[in-house]
Amino acid sequence: MNEPLIQFHNIDFAYSPDRTVLRGCNFCLRQGERVALLGPNGCGKTTLLHLIVGLLRPTNGRVEVFGKVRRGETDFHEVRRRVGLLFQDADDQLFCPTVAEDVAFGPLNLGKPRDEVRLIVAETLKSLGLNGFEHRVTNHLSGGEKRLVSLAAVLAMRPDVLLLDEPDMGLDDAVIERLLKLILGLPQALIVISHNRSFWTELTTSALEMREGNLFVQVP
Amino acid sequence: MFKHTLHPLHSGRSLLDAIDPRAKILFAATFAIVVALARTMPTMFAGLAVAISLVVVARIKIGDVIRRLLPLEILLILLALVLFWTVPAMERRDGLRLATIAALKANAVLLGSIGLIGTMDAVTLGHALAHLHIPQKLAQLLLFMIRYFDVLNREYARLRAAAKVRGFRPKMNGHTYRTFGHLVGMLLIRGFDRSERTLAAMKCRGFTGKYYMLDHFAFSRRRDVPFCIVAATIVSLLVGIEWMGWL
Known part of the structure; x- marks a missing residue:
């Protein structure tokens, strides 16, 4: 069996004492796996992704990423470099005025020199079929373009794992088809949240359903 | 507007x-x-x-x-x-x-x-102002403002439309002032929430407080x-x- 990348050991998480989301949750993602995360709205799927990258901290339990237990903010700096999270709303993720700057933001934070960053930006955009988008203003992109650019921004960091939070939300069939092809061509292990059955069945190798704060294997 | x-x-x-x-x-x-x-x-x-x-x-x-x-x-x-x-x-x-x-x-x-x-x-x-070395916070503020002006404006338009389709017409009365109060309040709350999410997204991409510029003139x-x-x-x-x- 491949080595585990992300492991949850008995994770509890509550936003407030009367709003518990995860209860004794165990979870493991291994190299090469593509997992769909299913469940009704508000059941804690996004919370789980945010726990992985340390935007939220568990009330109880251990989060283990890349073979190390992660606790404090500095522990998660490395995690965030190697795990790419695609947010639900692309407007939250794209905050630079132009596309090139947005895609460059991650690599620049990693301390890469400007010339290399420029190369990474061009390569990443090209790999997603976004040639010539460098100087487009992010405000003026369409919904589908915004989603692809935010994916480019995540991929520019060359992550080992991808966490995709409803990447198909609000997109038309043609864009979903394009996105599906692109993601299928990526080598990374990934977790995807989606309410679109045909989307996740085509994309993933297994599916987990979240019920009462824990995860259960879903039989297709 | x-x-x-x-x-x-x-x-x-x-x-x-x-x-x-x-x-x-x-x-x-x-x-x-x-x-x-x-x-x-x-x-x-x-x-x-x-x-x-x-x-x-x-x-x-x-x-x-x-x-x-x-x-x-x-x-x-x-x-x-x-x-x-x-x-x-x-x-x-x-x-x-x-x-x-x-x-x-x-x-x-x-x-x-x-x-x-x-x-x-x-x-x-x-960008030009940032390269002229005005304080970094000001430059960042300006660039963020440029980016989110449209987003907030659209949010405002959505809220206005939501009020309008339920028959709201501004007049000179308490109801109108209260409605606009709610509208502005909601806009502030949403703006705040969005800023939290944006910061989270920035952290996920390795942001630790320093903002780097890509373009040079x-x-x-x-x-x-x-x-x-x-x-x-x-x-x-x-x-x-x-x-x-x-x-």
Whole structure:
């Protein structure tokens, strides 16, 4: 069996004492796996992704990423470099005025020199079929373009794992088809949240359903 | 409502469009300082002439210029009226002189800025200011504002539409004020939530507090050096005229 990348050991998480989301949750993602995360709205799927990258901290339990237990903010700096999270709303993720700057933001934070960053930006955009988008203003992109650019921004960091939070939300069939092809061509292990059955069945190798704060294997 | 604020006036056909934005900003700033500090009339008239020529060279449509000048002119007319009627009859000449000075200076500075800076798009302006080493927080604030202006505006439009489809029509009554209060409050809360999510997204991409710039402007010898020489000459001439007035 491949080595585990992300492991949850008995994770509890509550936003407030009367709003518990995860209860004794165990979870493991291994190299090469593509997992769909299913469940009704508000059941804690996004919370789980945010726990992985340390935007939220568990009330109880251990989060283990890349073979190390992660606790404090500095522990998660490395995690965030190697795990790419695609947010639900692309407007939250794209905050630079132009596309090139947005895609460059991650690599620049990693301390890469400007010339290399420029190369990474061009390569990443090209790999997603976004040639010539460098100087487009992010405000003026369409919904589908915004989603692809935010994916480019995540991929520019060359992550080992991808966490995709409803990447198909609000997109038309043609864009979903394009996105599906692109993601299928990526080598990374990934977790995807989606309410679109045909989307996740085509994309993933297994599916987990979240019920009462824990995860259960879903039989297709 | 905010539609025209973020869109530049440039036509793409002007000589000024290709000039390094940093040079244009520096010229606009020095020009404004010289005109604002001038004490003699000839300098002010010369400044106004320079400003008008800048607008002409920038090839901005006359309608756009008038639209931007209108609020200023209304203010200036009010000022002139106040100065005319509130001073004793013997000093009216002085009052009018002051009003003229205010009008000359304000128009010169504003027209100069329209010609030099109004033609840049907001993104370029933000970058240029950041590269001129204004405090990093200010530059960041400006760039974020540019990015989220539209988003907030759309959010506002959505909320307005949501109120409208349920039969809301603004009137002069408590219900209207309360509704607008809710609307603005909701806008603030949503803006705050969004800023939290954006910060989270930035952290996920390795942000730890320092903001790096990707683009650098190229200072071109062929275009920008002549521009700087012309700009320096204009400023020196204005200072010269002022000097002569003092002798």
